[in-house]
Amino acid sequence: MRTPAIRVVIAMLVAGALLAPRPAAAQNGGSQVVPQDELRSIAPNVYLDCERRVCDFNYIKTEITFVNYVLDRQSADVQVIVTRQQTGSGGNEYTLAFLGLKRHAGKDATLKYYSKPTDTEDQFRRGLVNVLKQGLIPYVYDTPLAEFISISYAQKQDHRPTPASDPWHYWVFGLGVRGNGEFEDQAERYSYTVNASANRTTEAIKLRFYAGLNYNHRRYEIPDEEPIISISKRKNASVSIFKSIDGHWSWGGTVSVSSSTYDNARLFSSIGPAVEFNIFPYADATRRELRLQYRAGLTLRDYYEITVYGKEKENLFYQALQAVLEIKEPWGSIGASVQGSTFIPDVKYNNLRADLGVYVNLFKGFSFNVGGRYSRIRDQLSLPGREYTPEEILLELKRLASGYYLSFEVGFNYRFGSIYSNVVNPRFGNM
Known part of the structure; x- marks a missing residue:
């Protein structure tokens, strides 16, 4: 997802995350050990409301392992609604609406991802997953899982063109x-x-x-x-x-x-x-x-x-x-x-x-x-x-x-x- 002058890259290091067969994880500077089953139970349940022709569910599950994926919104703590509209360049604008449910009620956000018409399937799914990770962070940082998340920031001169900078004028x-x-x-x-x-x-x-x-x-x-x-x-x-x-x-x-x-x-x-x-x-x-x-x-x-x-x-x-x-x-x-x-x-x-x-x-x-x-x-x-x-x-x-x-x-x-x-x-x- 691009902003006018910067690009924020969030890297998730979940130490084997929820599904890895590790016996425990430490938090609070190692003073407390959190059992694996407890990590799974405290991870937010996410219902991904997205068409299969848009979202590669298997890829998402392998790349974002710090949440539980559920099959209906009634079991979810977070619902993510993904919609798309075509842009003038022939690419797509994807709107990701994050809706907090249950204890996260009222914690809502909306992020956007823009794909290019020349993007390969892999480039598209990597970009969409990156924005999805960004949107899920607020539902994780107040849990013990936050101990295993690192955030990196990189500034790039890579932004959406304006009429003045676009030689094709759209x-x-x-x-x-x-x-x-x-x-x-x-x-x-x-x-x-x-x-x-x-x-x-x-x-x-x-x-x-x-x-x-x-x-x-x-x-x-x-x-x-x-x-x-x-x-x-x-x-x-x-x-x-x-x-x-x-x-x-x-x-x-x-x-x-x-x-x-x-x-x-x-x-x-x-x-x-x-x-x-x-x-x-x-x-x-x-x-x-x-x-x-x-x-x-x-x-x-x-x-x-x-x-x-x-x-x-x-x-x-x-x-x-x-x-x-x-x-x-x-x-x-x-x-x-x-x-x-x-x-x-x-x-x-x-x-x-x-x-x-x-x-x-x-x-x-x-x-x-x-x-x-x-x-x-x-x-x-x-x-x-x-x-x-x-x-x-x-x-x-x-x-x-x-x-x-x-x-x-x-x-x-x-x-x-x-x-x-x-x-x-x-x-x-x-x-």
Whole structure:
């Protein structure tokens, strides 16, 4: 974690820590011997509330051995909530919220770690663990474990760039090419994607330039029949600018062009402004946000095939209103959004979509999650005005007519037994 002019490095020397098979440890200048079991019992219980794709739990447990890791917050003395947001450079800002529980109630803190887009996995996890160590120190220094902790301080001229010191002035450019293929005697499938981007992000403004191309090819050999060949293409480009007004308001606009054989779009162009209000301050976005966003604009459409409404080309005005709720609290997390969009003035052509994701730790050892999406679809103006072939349907080459879309998931998990999760055993991987 960087500060404007210094970097603090905290080295933990825990003398075998809690898990090493040593009989005792001394404190108070050697006048008192603390048994190993007592050291384990006085170490704070930590519940690390972090997605597995972000936190390498095995690495954390081997690097930070002066705490006990528990499986739910009801057994914890400290809960650490880790959230992330992408930075303008393409890296990430990780916010670590340390929440004191039980005897540590009220002892809260928030630290941040910034990763670079060029960081390797090892560089990232080392940096995150270093910040995690710093945040856990206040929960250890008033215990006998403090005898085994040393703190070192090193000054470095290594700090986050300001516009005056950044020769790129916050501009970040990207080029990407990705491809894959699968080949068999009677089938072949391959695809590739090419994209380019240019972004600039500051506290006051966000600029986004993007262009991409996707090509997908499939071929299937059928005995005594002609082979089935399917090709789908998608191209798109966009320019967006969003500007901060204050801690709750922002505004901007987007210009985009796209082409898609799947959507019967020879060339779709759109332009329009947008405004957004966040009921909570943007500064709280890592923990909670309730954003209301309104967009409107003009879209010009040129179709590959005549549509079900007999159109080869048409110009349409549109509008959309969206509400997004994101909450990350000690008891769990909620993510939900509702969006309604219509064409103007024909509001009968509309789309209503709702998304929900909830994870709740109801009581000790028991967690519950539910999620899903529902769309009420009344705006499929670009559907071709003909019957699809079986190949187009089975190979999903064209968007199908539908009045709705529904998906959901639900589950629960109950853990019981030992509350501790300190031991790392890499044998046979994660079997």
